[in-house]
Amino acid sequence: MTQRRPILSMPVGLLFLLPAMVFVAVFLVFPSLWVLWISLTNQTLTGEAALRPRFVGLANFRALFDFENWMVRGYFGNALRNSVLFVIGSALIGQAGLGLAIAWAFYRRRGIWRELIYTLAILAWIIPDVVVAFMWVAYLDRDQGTLNAILSALGMGRVDWLIEQPLLSIIIFNTWRGAAFSMLLFSSALATLPPSYLEAAAVAGARPWQAFRDIILPSIRSHIITDLVLITLWTFNTFTPYLITAGGPTFRSEVVSIYTFRIAFQHFEFGRGAAVAVVMMLINLALALVYLSTLRREARAR
Amino acid sequence: MARIRLEGVTKVFGAVVAVDDLTLTIEDGEFFALLGPSGCGKTTTLRMVAGLERPTRGRIFIGERDVTDLPPQARDIAMVFQDYALYPHMTIMENIGYPLKVRRYARSEIHRRVREVAEVLQIADLLDRRPGQLSGGQQQRAAVARALVYPPQAFLFDEPLSNLDAKLRLEARSFLKHLQKSLGITTIYVTHDQAEAMALADRIGVMDRGRLLQVGSPIEIYRRPRNTFVATFIGSPPMNLLRCRFQQAEAVLVLGDGQALALGERAEALRRAFRDGEPLWLGIRPEHLALAEGPGPTHLAARVYAVEPLGVETLVTVQVDAERIALRLSVDEPPVLREQVWVRVPMERALFFREGGELAL
Numbered sequence A: 001m002t003q004r005r006p007i008l009s010m011p012v013g014l015l016f017l018l019p020a021m022v023f024v025a026v027f028l029v030f031p032s033l034w035v036l037w038i039s040l041t042n043q044t045l046t047g048e049a050a051l052r053p054r055f056v057g058l059a060n061f062r063a064l065f066d067f068e069n070w071m072v073r074g075y076f077g078n079a080l081r082n083s084v085l086f087v088i089g090s091a092l093i094g095q096a097g098l099g100l101a102i103a104w105a106f107y108r109r110r111g112i113w114r115e116l117i118y119t120l121a122i123l124a125w126i127i128p129d130v131v132v133a134f135m136w137v138a139y140l141d142r143d144q145g146t147l148n149a150i151l152s153a154l155g156m157g158r159v160d161w162l163i164e165q166p167l168l169s170i171i172i173f174n175t176w177r178g179a180a181f182s183m184l185l186f187s188s189a190l191a192t193l194p195p196s197y198l199e200a201a202a203v204a205g206a207r208p209w210q211a212f213r214d215i216i217l218p219s220i221r222s223h224i225i226t227d228l229v230l231i232t233l234w235t236f237n238t239f240t241p242y243l244i245t246a247g248g249p250t251f252r253s254e255v256v257s258i259y260t261f262r263i264a265f266q267h268f269e270f271g272r273g274a275a276v277a278v279v280m281m282l283i284n285l286a287l288a289l290v291y292l293s294t295l296r297r298e299a300r301a302r
Numbered sequence B: 001m002a003r004i005r006l007e008g009v010t011k012v013f014g015a016v017v018a019v020d021d022l023t024l025t026i027e028d029g030e031f032f033a034l035l036g037p038s039g040c041g042k043t044t045t046l047r048m049v050a051g052l053e054r055p056t057r058g059r060i061f062i063g064e065r066d067v068t069d070l071p072p073q074a075r076d077i078a079m080v081f082q083d084y085a086l087y088p089h090m091t092i093m094e095n096i097g098y099p100l101k102v103r104r105y106a107r108s109e110i111h112r113r114v115r116e117v118a119e120v121l122q123i124a125d126l127l128d129r130r131p132g133q134l135s136g137g138q139q140q141r142a143a144v145a146r147a148l149v150y151p152p153q154a155f156l157f158d159e160p161l162s163n164l165d166a167k168l169r170l171e172a173r174s175f176l177k178h179l180q181k182s183l184g185i186t187t188i189y190v191t192h193d194q195a196e197a198m199a200l201a202d203r204i205g206v207m208d209r210g211r212l213l214q215v216g217s218p219i220e221i222y223r224r225p226r227n228t229f230v231a232t233f234i235g236s237p238p239m240n241l242l243r244c245r246f247q248q249a250e251a252v253l254v255l256g257d258g259q260a261l262a263l264g265e266r267a268e269a270l271r272r273a274f275r276d277g278e279p280l281w282l283g284i285r286p287e288h289l290a291l292a293e294g295p296g297p298t299h300l301a302a303r304v305y306a307v308e309p310l311g312v313e314t315l316v317t318v319q320v321d322a323e324r325i326a327l328r329l330s331v332d333e334p335p336v337l338r339e340q341v342w343v344r345v346p347m348e349r350a351l352f353f354r355e356g357g358e359l360a361l
């Protein structure tokens, strides 16, 4: 290793860092600590506890992890389970899978189909939430919905998607909504591979799927990890499903972010809401740490 | 091991005709070099043989099999790419063994065979490393080993030495030649370096702008280039070309500045091939020219333009009228800059090209 000499002396360097540190402190650290504090109280919007919130220790957390009614609809365990299914279904399988499939299908190709698919995917990604939610509610509607019109034209029965399959509906919605990100990430990762990689594999006798498994996937491994972690975090935290099913019916599509919102801003139990937020932060933190350490290991292996 | 045959192969990319109606047979076990300047279609030709590019027209045979419509996987050939295309996420062992892995060989068998070729190529002690930890020459050997591990019908090389430094390139060159001769596998070798093609190949095909201009042994191509393009592409420095006019009555060639060269015994043959007063190109290799003491019927007055000592020989460039001529001299006391000298042109060694470029005599 070569010895690196710092360009700036320590005090000057700190001076340059100061604005960023103030910013981080004011907008990130302070609110986080504030939330942490609230989560240890019984603060509410109205009534006695609003004026004089009492310190309650870990009571809020104990209530969250009360295993007696933990999995009952409307409770935290149910929301967590829905979130896990939502993340696995829409982010890991849906967005990453679909994104990789599209990126691979159009690898080193151009033409009208590629342009069309990419444009549609990116559109789905950049349209404002409210517009998108309205489109999907219209698309999935029992009587007037486009999807049911298609299904019944094909001779299949109408399904009331938002009532009968609320979780599946938001999974499909979120897949559609976010696949563009993974697709773009993977297609730029693929574009960096020398064309000779695949050609050498073909000449060596590898079938296309063998080349994909042995050459392509390992070559874009670090991109895949980055993608999975980012979309896992985003999907875990997203609130847009609320605009489609509002977590219902009867909490069947209530994911953790919606649960938090309901407790904190519909029931106005700030203390308990803050406790859920803290748990969410911890889950995010754990995911980010796994991600960072994997990336570091990856970088060392090269 | 097999013969490779291309029949009227053409490749068009949009408006570019990359390869134009190429017909060629490469014999079983032959080392064939495809030589030409950048962009002449060598790589495209090789890629069509490999199956990485589909010919627009024409057919390709490997052995007796028509492979034109077969994918690369089914052609049973091995190719070494210019960038070697070793996979950074695999060890050298895994890289070399990959052709066996995709054919579902047992692990132990793969290890045994990889070790065997690695011994031959002297990289057996590098098998646990990754490509990034190898030198250019070692990477090239690893790429060759990967091509060898599953014995192919033919070897295809696309400028495999161009990433190596000059010394390593010479080493790798003799190594490749030795290897090819001892294995006897039909080989097509693409290069733009005429010295490499001359040194390696049994036969050379010279290409220009998608067309195959001449096919022959290195000596044939060196001695009797079919046209001025081949003449000036082969040799270092290449053949000198002097523009002159044939004067039948005096049996001389007259240069642009009025100097005349007596044709001597070649006069009769030229009389049959050229009309009186017809312009032509006189071609002569630098090593056939010599300095003379004074004027003579086949001597040209010239002025020394540059002197480059090369060790055994000295490369002297002289200026005759507007043209420059290269001489390879093995004299102890080469001329000095701007000196007035006489250059003797041995007519029995000269080639005569028509104005359009094709060889006449």
Ligand SMILES: Nc1ncnc2c1ncn2[C@@H]1O[C@H](COP(=O)(O)OP(=O)(O)OP(=O)(O)O)[C@@H](O)[C@H]1O
Pocket (backbone or CB within 6 Å): B013, B014, B016, B017, B018, B036, B037, B038, B039, B040, B041, B042, B043, B044, B045, B192
């Ligand atoms: N995929 C392609 N699309 C369009 N044109 C191409 C393509 N591949 C090659 N060409 C063109 O075909 C011609 C021949 O290219 P080729 O790569 O065969 O040249 P080459 O003889 O190998 O040159 P070099 O010595 O520089 O590698 C060039 O004019 C090139 O621009």
Ligand SMILES: [Mg+2]
Pocket (backbone or CB within 6 Å): B042, B043, B044
């Ligand atoms: Mg090339």
